[in-house]
Amino acid sequence: MAQGETSALIANEMLSSNKTIHLFNSFEGLPKPTEKDQLKDDIFSLGSMDAYTGTMSCPEEMVRSRLKAISFPHEKFVIHKGFIEQILEDDSNLPQKVRFAFVDFDFYEPIKLTLEFLHQVTSKDAIIIVDDYDYFSLGTKTAVDEFVEEKNSSEKVYECLIPNTKFGYFAVLARKG
Numbered sequence: 001m002a003q004g005e006t007s008a009l010i011a012n013e014m015l016s017s018n019k020t021i022h023l024f025n026s027f028e029g030l031p032k033p034t035e036k037d038q039l040k041d042d043i044f045s046l047g048s049m050d051a052y053t054g055t056m057s058c059p060e061e062m063v064r065s066r067l068k069a070i071s072f073p074h075e076k077f078v079i080h081k082g083f084i085e086q087i088l089e090d091d092s093n094l095p096q097k098v099r100f101a102f103v104d105f106d107f108y109e110p111i112k113l114t115l116e117f118l119h120q121v122t123s124k125d126a127i128i129i130v131d132d133y134d135y136f137s138l139g140t141k142t143a144v145d146e147f148v149e150e151k152n153s154s155e156k157v158y159e160c161l162i163p164n165t166k167f168g169y170f171a172v173l174a175r176k177g
């Protein structure tokens, strides 16, 4: 689904904290896949990876109304609207320090870029969850595996935990250094 449910779930856990949640979405659905995004699980039975372009879009208003429904204060969230590739270049209001991130972009390019960004703004004990690891598009697993291998090349900076798939398909990156 792509209806702001995860955002509301995480925001709900932050109700009593003074931290800000930063939400990133194109609000235009999935971009065009690249070659690294081979279709592993045809979740909507569309027949090809290309056919998923533009799917999973969600109106910004839906995210806002879900946050409103849990009485999440508007001064504690920032919505970054646009493709992450552009946002990371142009946006002057990016988070400077991140302790927890949930990455759910489905495709290789945006996930790899996001992980590189998060590497700059996280430190020891940060947790990054990447959804759909080894599920739907193979690009997610490729992006995570490449990132972890590169960052751990001289010392172990990330522990990568892959839970049993009965809990879902995701990778947990725990920053160790």
Ligand SMILES: C[S@@+](CC[C@H](N)C(=O)[O-])C[C@H]1O[C@@H](n2cnc3c(N)ncnc32)[C@H](O)[C@@H]1O
Residues within 6 Å of the ligand: 001, 002, 003, 004, 005, 006, 007, 024, 025, 026, 027, 028, 029, 030, 031, 055, 056, 057, 058, 082, 083, 084, 085, 104, 105, 106, 107, 110
């Ligand atoms: C699987 S959905 C996320 C669902 C979300 N976790 C929820 O509970 O609503 C993937 C989302 O990533 C967004 N997306 C994919 N690639 C993106 C990119 N390059 N930049 C910004 N948003 C992107 C899509 O618009 C889509 O809403």
